Amino acid sequence: MRAARSPRRILERWLFRVGDPEPSPVQLGQRRIFVLPTSFGLALGASLLVMLLASINYNLSLGFALTFLIAGTAWVSIHHAFRTLIHLGVRAGRSPAVFLGEAAVFSVILDNPADRHRRGLQLWPTGSPSPEETFDLSPDTTQVIKITVATHSRGWLQLPRLTLESRYPLGLIRAWSLFQPELRCLVYPALEQHSPSLPFGDGPRPGDRGRQGGTDDFAGLRHHQPADSPRHIAWKAVARGAPWQTKEFEGHSARVIWLDWNTLPPSMDVETRLSRLARWVVEAERAGVDYGLRLPGSSHPPGQGEPHRHACLKMLALHGSPGHD
Amino acid sequence: MVRPDMTKPSLRPDQTGWLIAAAGLSLAPHASHLPLAISALCLLLLLWRGLLNHRGAPLPSRSLLLLIVAVMASLVLLEFRHFFGKDPGIALLAGLLSLKLLETRSPRDGRAVLLLSFFMQLGQFLYQQHMGIAALALMGTLAAVGAMLALQGRPEPVGQRIRVAGTLVLQGLPLMVVLFVLFPRVPGPLWGLPADAFNRSTGLSDTMTPGDIAHLSESGAIAFRAAFQGASPPPPAERYWRGPVLSRFDGRSWHQGPTTRLSKPAYTPQGPAHSYILTLEPHNQRWLLALDFPASAPERIHTDNFQLLAREPVRERVRLALVSYPQTPVGLQERTVTLSEALTLPPTGNPRTRALGERLRTQVTRPEDIPDHLITFFRQSRLTYTLSPQALGEDDVDSFLFDTRQGFCEHFAGAFVFALRAAGVPARVVTGYQGGELNPVDGTLVVRQSDAHAWTEVWLEGRGWVRIDPTAAAAPRRLEDGLAAALGGEGRIPLLARGDLVWLKALRNQFDALNNRWNQWVLGYNQGRQQEMMAWLGLHQAGWQELAALMSGALGLVMAVLAGWILRNRHKIDPIDRSWLTFCRRLSALGFPRQSWEGPIEYTRRVSTLRADLADPVLAIGTGYALLRYGQNPADHALLHRFHQSVKRFRPR
Numbered sequence: 013m014r015a016a017r018s019p020r021r022i023l024e025r026w027l028f029r030v031g032d033p034e035p036s037p038v039q040l041g042q043r044r045i046f047v048l049p050t051s052f053g054l055a056l057g058a059s060l061l062v063m064l065l066a067s068i069n070y071n072l073s074l075g076f077a078l079t080f081l082i083a084g085t086a087w088v089s090i091h092h093a094f095r096t097l098i099h100l101g102v103r104a105g106r107s108p109a110v111f112l113g114e115a116a117v118f119s120v121i122l123d124n125p126a127d128r129h130r131r132g133l134q135l136w137p138t139g140s141p142s143p144e145e146t147f148d149l150s151p152d153t154t155q156v157i158k159i160t161v162a163t164h165s166r167g168w169l170q171l172p173r174l175t176l177e178s179r180y181p182l183g184l185i186r187a188w189s190l191f192q193p194e195l196r197c198l199v200y201p202a203l204e205q206h207s208p209s210l211p212f213g214d215g216p217r218p219g220d221r222g223r224q225g226g227t228d229d230f231a232g233l234r235h236h237q238p239a240d241s242p243r244h245i246a247w248k249a250v251a252r253g254a255p256w257q258t259k260e261f262e263g264h265s266a267r268v269i270w271l272d273w274n275t276l277p278p279s280m281d282v283e284t285r286l287s288r289l290a291r292w293v294v295e296a297e298r299a300g301v302d303y304g305l306r307l308p309g310s311s312h313p314p315g316q317g318e319p320h321r322h323a324c325l326k327m328l329a330l331h332g333s334p335g336h337d
Numbered sequence: 338m339v340r341p342d343m344t345k346p347s348l349r350p351d352q353t354g355w356l357i358a359a360a361g362l363s364l365a366p367h368a369s370h371l372p373l374a375i376s377a378l379c380l381l382l383l384l385w386r387g388l389l390n391h392r393g394a395p396l397p398s399r400s401l402l403l404l405i406v407a408v409m410a411s412l413v414l415l416e417f418r419h420f421f422g423k424d425p426g427i428a429l430l431a432g433l434l435s436l437k438l439l440e441t442r443s444p445r446d447g448r449a450v451l452l453l454s455f456f457m458q459l460g461q462f463l464y465q466q467h468m469g470i471a472a473l474a475l476m477g478t479l480a481a482v483g484a485m486l487a488l489q490g491r492p493e494p495v496g497q498r499i500r501v502a503g504t505l506v507l508q509g510l511p512l513m514v515v516l517f518v519l520f521p522r523v524p525g526p527l528w529g530l531p532a533d534a535f536n537r538s539t540g541l542s543d544t545m546t547p548g549d550i551a552h553l554s555e556s557g558a559i560a561f562r563a564a565f566q567g568a569s570p571p572p573p574a575e576r577y578w579r580g581p582v583l584s585r586f587d588g589r590s591w592h593q594g595p596t597t598r599l600s601k602p603a604y605t606p607q608g609p610a611h612s613y614i615l616t617l618e619p620h621n622q623r624w625l626l627a628l629d630f631p632a633s634a635p636e637r638i639h640t641d642n643f644q645l646l647a648r649e650p651v652r653e654r655v656r657l658a659l660v661s662y663p664q665t666p667v668g669l670q671e672r673t674v675t676l677s678e679a680l681t682l683p684p685t686g687n688p689r690t691r692a693l694g695e696r697l698r699t700q701v702t703r704p705e706d707i708p709d710h711l712i713t714f715f716r717q718s719r720l721t722y723t724l725s726p727q728a729l730g731e732d733d734v735d736s737f738l739f740d741t742r743q744g745f746c747e748h749f750a751g752a753f754v755f756a757l758r759a760a761g762v763p764a765r766v767v768t769g770y771q772g773g774e775l776n777p778v779d780g781t782l783v784v785r786q787s788d789a790h791a792w793t794e795v796w797l798e799g800r801g802w803v804r805i806d807p808t809a810a811a812a813p814r815r816l817e818d819g820l821a822a823a824l825g826g827e828g829r830i831p832l833l834a835r836g837d838l839v840w841l842k843a844l845r846n847q848f849d850a851l852n853n854r855w856n857q858w859v860l861g862y863n864q865g866r867q868q869e870m871m872a873w874l875g876l877h878q879a880g881w882q883e884l885a886a887l888m889s890g891a892l893g894l895v896m897a898v899l900a901g902w903i904l905r906n907r908h909k910i911d912p913i914d915r916s917w918l919t920f921c922r923r924l925s926a927l928g929f930p931r932q933s934w935e936g937p938i939e940y941t942r943r944v945s946t947l948r949a950d951l952a953d954p955v956l957a958i959g960t961g962y963a964l965l966r967y968g969q970n971p972a973d974h975a976l977l978h979r980f981h982q983s984v985k986r987f988r989p990r
Contacts, residue, residue: 084509
């Protein structure tokens with residue numbers, strides 16, 4: 013399968029006019045829809061041929077009529093299958109970031125602008141086994157379909173080429189279209205399974221102030237400084253019209269942790285380092301400490317919160333990839 | 338495209354229900370010819386499957402199914418003694434279809450059931466093709482299409498499913514009509530038919546009882562074909578294809594007498610020769626049905642009564658290269674034993690015909706004139722040539738000649754020979770085929786079972802055996818134009834001839850007429866009809882190329898209509914919007930296009946300030962649209978009407 017991929021891709025490119033990912037929305041015009049008989053369709057075709065020969069041989073006029081009626085109905089089903097797909101619109105939806113090893117979930121939005129049902133649809137990544145379940149689109153509706161893709165490496169994962177297929181109405185004809193909307197999912201490095209606990213020990217160095225801003229226990233209020241985290245501002249007091257003040261907390265974790273590539277043992281390889289750092293980022297966020305990230309050639313200042321976590325993990329995910337953005 | 342299909346989804350009850358319906362409708366008409374035990378078994382199996390489906394119970398085990406297969410096979414064997422041929426084949430197929438349903442678990446099995454059902458629907462046409470059967474087959478097709486829909490789609494109410502299936506079939510109908518009318522028809526068969534096809538009646542037998550040939554004549558199957566090389570075939574009146582010669586009469590049936598086998602013909606061929614290739618369909622007999630009188634044919638057997646025989650019964654299609662000399666005098670020196678057999682009559686029976694013979698013997702001085710006098714008598718008796726004569730009395734010949742005066746060729750030939758023998762003229766019955774239809778496409782002469790015929794040979798001193806066809810006396814067109822022309826528009830069954838059931842008779846006549854049309858135009862739609870149709874369309878002598886071209890054109894037309902229907906992508910526009918858009922277009926033509934940010938009120942207000950003369954209607958329409966679209970009561974009919982009317986009347990300049 014893998015070996016045949018390259019010539020197959022070339023063939024697909026030429027035959028099915030598919031190329032690079034396309035910007036949304038993709039409109040399914042008649043040139044993008046292909047129809048071929050299913051195995052059942054081929055079996056029916058062979059049966060009809062036998063029935064035709066028998067009708068000729070036995071001079072069965074009604075045999076001709078029956079054969080031609082079934083053939084006509086089967087032919088009409090080609091048009092129906094074609095009609096199921098034509099003038100559908102495909103748009104890219106969302107694709108939240110995942111850790112390597114988890115399945116990436118892409119949302120693809122299908123628009124049915126026509127005033128008729130589209131039945132028996134299946135949407136899946138080209139090349140993988142088709143799903144058992146089919147879905148229908150009601151007239152004038154939009155439906156979000158989730159495409160699940162296994163992740164094999166960190167970094168950006170492009171939504172793979174998709175096959176939209178329908179065998180409606182009779183199962184004799186398979187009408188399909190191939191497309192690849194522009195939609196990427198960020199894959200963070202895998203989380204290390206049994207990583208050492210957060211490197212608190214390295215944090216406070218001798219000579220630092222004994223007291224650092226933690227988040228565990230309320231210790232009092234001090235004057236507000238512009239760099240203070242908004243979530244530590246005493247908003248109630250501000251609302252009463254009092255001067256801006258910042259809440260101070262105290263605790264064992266009340267310090268900044270630097271998650272530093274260089275402090276890891278030299279024997280570790282790149283991916284293991286990234287996995288450990290990713291794990292630490294997740295744990296530090298959970299522990300509620302401020303954390304910063306240092307990688308060779310780049311770093312991220314300490315902080316916390318969802319955007320900060322995402323920025324750190326994204327840095328890890330794209331580490332070493334050219335022109336990461 | 339093979340996908341791993343490990344987890345085969347099981348069928349939903351509605352899918353199984355549709356499959357049972359399709360199979361049942363396909364099997365139902367077979368009940369008329371299947372042995373009762375097999376019909377009952379099939380019905381039982383279908384009911385069982387229906388019950389299991391209704392209850393959601395598991396299907397029977399494989400071993401039980403195998404047991405049923407064994408039972409069914411033994412039933413077929415008990416009934417037919419073997420498995421080969423049409424009847425046992427259809428019986429087995431019917432049983433297998435019913436059984437297959439009992440092990441139908443996946444959609445794939447279901448599709449196999451549907452293909453089998455289609456074959457069964459075709460199979461029933463081997464037995465009967467009347468209108469009721471056609472209607473039943475149409476229902477079967479509808480059910481099969483419904484089953485395909487069910488296999489592919491979600492559960493739906495039965496009525497809805499029938500509607501969708503009916504729509505599909507209706508849309509397929511134009512293609513069907515085009516193909517049916519224009520698909521180039523060739524005179525079949527393409528290959529040999531099973532020996533028991535067409536009610537085991539594909540051919541003559543070595544005896545002849547009144548009714549035999551009439552029965553055979555109802556079959557349109559091809560007996561043989563003859564391709565004449567070089568010159569055109571002999572005229573219809575010379576096309577006598579010799580089968581069994583029957584010289585013994587037992588009072589009811591005619592039989593073959595003893596024949597002597599010769600390696601060479603018993604005559605010297607003379608006169609014009611016709612060489613031809615005879616392609617004989619298998620009839621499981623030995624006679625080769627050569628045109629009278631064939632020259633020496635190697636590897637074949639000649640007989641002293643001028644037949645040509647094969648060494649083995651003809652069980653598959655054979656091709657023979659033959660030369661015949663129709664005008665050869667034969668039997669100039671005939672053996673006395675043959676002549677005396679040609680004079681033998683049973684000791685009793687048919688006294689009136691015997692008396693007729695006696696009268697001829699005494700009144701006619703020269704024996705060679707007797708046949709002519711007898712022909713004259715036949716003609717004056719106004720005998721009717723019919724496929725369905727009235728039942729004859731005890732003395733067949735007497736009652737044919739003097740009472741019913743209705744008969745088919747075997748009556749004519751038998752009576753003629755009987756009377757001649759009574760008059761002392763040696764005579765015998767010859768059976769075979771007469772005539773044949775020339776296929777204009779390839780120029781072959783096609784001879785069908787309906788051309789089966791019986792005629793006579795009379796031995797005259799100095800002239801030998803002379804062929805006389807007494808049927809020609811009553812129905813001369815039989816020779817020239819074939820059976821159908823000779824019979825005219827005769828109804829098959831002289832039923833309800835009573836005068837007191839006029840309405841019933843009228844109804845019956847209507848039905849007969851309809852049936853006749855059906856037979857003529859649907860069942861009898863063959864090459865000839867196709868040619869007639871083409872001639873009617875102005876296309877004379879259309880070969881298969883013209884037909885194929887015409888068919889492609891018509892199919893293309895139908896498909897273009899279908900394609901147009903697919904690509905049609907009209908949005909349904911609400912009538913209110915349509916009126917509003919018309920209004921906007923008209924204003925736009927005046928130079929006041931609506932800006933995209935303008936609502937109806939702002940727009941019309943703006944236009945009314947620019948064109949004070951149009952202010953009233955414009956403002957009214959703008960307000961009307963806003964009210965209809967966004968107002969409290971959108972279904973205000975009076976307002977709606979007023980709105981449409983004012984837009985219609987709004988034609989500013």
